[in-house]
Structure formats: C-alpha cells, structure tokens
Amino acid sequence: MPVHKSGAFLQQCFSVHPLCLTVKLVSPPHTVGVLCTNCRMRHRLTLPQACVATEASIQIPSHDLSLLQGCVQNHPNDVRVSLVDIERSGVEFRCGSCHRTYELDVALFETHQS
Numbered sequence: 001m002p003v004h005k006s007g008a009f010l011q012q013c014f015s016v017h018p019l020c021l022t023v024k025l026v027s028p029p030h031t032v033g034v035l036c037t038n039c040r041m042r043h044r045l046t047l048p049q050a051c052v053a054t055e056a057s058i059q060i061p062s063h064d065l066s067l068l069q070g071c072v073q074n075h076p077n078d079v080r081v082s083l084v085d086i087e088r089s090g091v092e093f094r095c096g097s098c099h100r101t102y103e104l105d106v107a108l109f110e111t112h113q114s
Contacts, residue, residue, distance in 0.1 A: 007086035007109035010034065010043045014084040021081045023093065026069035032091075032104065034081060045091060046108040068102045071095040 013021055013036040024042075025033030034043040047065075071079050075097040082101065083092035086109070093102040 004111045009111035011084045028065035040114045042112040044110040045106045048107040
C-alpha cells in the first residue's frame with residue numbers, strides 16, 4: 001500500500017468531492033486523520049511539535065485538538081474540511097453544530113491508498 005507524502009492528494013479530494021471527506025481520527029496533540037469515502041484514500045495530517053518554552057518566552061499552541069476531538073466524538077457528521085491550502089501547509093475544519101472553525105498548520109501530509 002503506497003504512502004504519498006504530499007498534500008496534493010488531499011487538495012485534489014477537497015477540490016473534486018469535498019463532501020466525501022470525513023474526519024475519522026483526532027489524536028492530540030499532533031495527528032488528524034481524514035477519510036475520503038469516494039476514492040477510499042486515507043489522509044493523515046501531522047501537526048508541528050509543541051513549542052518548547054525558553055527562559056525568554058513562553059509559547060502557547062495556536063490550536064487545541066481536544067476541542068476538535070470533542071466535536072468529532074459528539075457530532076461526527078457535522079465536522080467537515082472547509083479549506084485545504086498546501087501552499088501555506090494549512091487545513092481548516094468547520095463544525096456545523098457548534099459553528100466553530102479550526103485552522104491547523106500541518107507539518108506533514110501523508111496519503112495512504114487502499
């Protein structure tokens with residue numbers, strides 16, 4: 001089973017059949033899994049590692065996957081991919097039930113073909 005390390009496959013699925021993308025896995029703090037039910041591709045998004053605090057600064061992550069994980073667990077059919085931008089390595093999710101938008105920076109795109 002080949003693995004492609006490019007966001008182009010996710011962007012293609014989003015462009016051609018965006019309603020077929022469903023969030024199947026949210027594993028804090030670094031992994032989100034998306035399944036395309038049309039072409040049966042599994043897209044794994046690995047988020048950047050958490051920032052390490054130095055003496056001079058304290059950095060707080062800009063996203064909280066536990067909130068996205070809660071939406072996926074409580075109302076999975078309402079969470080959709082709303083934007084894929086591989087040029088800036090970003091993916092956006094929208095929850096229709098609670099009207100939240102999750103903007104995630106992606107360090108690594110992987111696509112697994114069945």
